[in-house]
Amino acid sequence: METEKLPALPFDEWTETRITVHLLLQILGKTRLKSTTRKNHWWYITLYVTPRGFGTYSIPINDGLDSFEMEFNIKRKAVIISQSSGKEIVLSLEDSPTIADFYTRFMGEINGIGVFPKFIDRPFDVGIDKSFNEITEYHHYDWKYINTFWKLMLWNNNVFKEFSGRFYGKTCPVHIYWHHLDLVVTRFSGKKLPPMDKSARILEKETYSHEQISFGFWVGDNNVPEPMYYSYTYPSPDGIDEESLQPKGAFWQNSNGSPMAMLRYEDVKNSTNPRKAVLDFLESTYRAGAKKAKWNIDELTVPDLDQL
Structure with a gap:
């Protein structure tokens, strides 16, 4: 997908x-x-972004x-158990x-191959207080938007992987928290x-x-009704929101009492170089957090091969 043709994904549609x-x-x-x-x-x-959907x-x-x-599998319009x-x-x-x-x-098929996952059969953190087998009001599959969602996640997955490779320290895979x-x-x-206190979940x-700097992309929720990039440092160091961000349009916003860096997908989509815009955002938010938390940035930076 050419970056100049990144698609729109209007939240309300x-x-x-x-x-x-x-x-x-x-459920998966x-x-x-x-x-x-x-x-x-x-x-x-x-979960992970795959060449066919999410797996x-x-x-x-x-x-x-x-x-x-x-x-x-979005291409086959199905969930496939291989x-x-x-x-x-x-x-x-x-x-x-x-x-x-x-x-x-799904549970019948999974049980049929000898898998009996004993999980809480209710959605987590989505505001629906029903068991999955009671949710009849959601049965909507607009494949145009599902495909757009997947292509956005696929593109961002590749950008995040490039950014991930610049760091020598412990780094999680690029993945989806469902x-x-x-x-x-x-x-x-x-x-x-x-x-943490015993009252914490x-x-x-x-x-x-452990101390960390996290980066993400999500398609929005009721609090932020549009696709958005974000980054936060935990624990949040004093003064982090005084650090400058890239590209133009990125901003700091309070989130549960701590600063979170944010960048609208719409600004990325409309930029002259969307990939560079996202990489600049990720790099600037990392350096803001690493500087304030006193990480050894030089030692943790992966140099180009011609610099080895």
């Missing part, structure tokens, strides 16, 4: 489709959560002698199933933080165990 897709991906994510061995910072529960990659079964993976045995289960979405209908069929449906990459200084305790 695909709301029901966005929620349907979000719920569907939460929760299944991976309960079927995969633990990895630090919840890196074992995430889990390989998950071991049968004591590791076999594996399966799940993918929301097994190392060569078998493939296709759950078509072309007849626009409700989330309840999809969930019932509770907020945001594409994320995070850098760590290596510094362990004091344990296990989600936050595991996520924020």
Whole structure:
């Protein structure tokens, strides 16, 4: 996709489709959560952008002698469960199933291959207090917008990977956290933080165990009703919001009591060089946080090969 042709994704025009897709991906994510061995910072529960849509990659079964993976395959308009045995289960979405209908069929197929994930069968952090098998109001599959969403995530996935490769320190894969449906990459200084208060959720305790600078892209929510890039440093150092950001249009905004750097996708889409705009935003927000938190920026920077 040529960067000068980045597509529009108006928040209000695909709301029901966005929620349907979000719920569907939460079902896949929760299944991976309960079927995969633990990895630090919840890196074992995430989803990934694939050449066909969004998937889990390989998950071991049968004591590791076999594996399966799940993918929301946009090209085939289906969720596909692929097994190392060569078998493939296709759950078509072309007849626009409700989330309840999809969930019932999906769990039957997963159980049929010997996978019995015991997760909380309700959406997480999306404001819907129902079990998946009770959600009949979402059955919307506008494939034009689903395809646009995927292409945006695919493009940003590649940009984030380029940025990720510039750092020598611990870095998470570029992946999707399905509770907020945001594409994320995070850098760590290596510094362990004091344990959180016992009242904190296990989600936050595991996520924020070490000092970090996180970067993301998400297509918006009710609080920010448009696609947006963001970055924050945790813990947030004093004065970070006094640091300059790139490109022009990037700004600091208060988020839960701490500064968060933000850049509108619309500004990126309309820029003369969208890829450079995003990379400049990521680099400037990293340097703002690393400077204020006193990271050793020079030692952590990967030089060009001709500088080795």
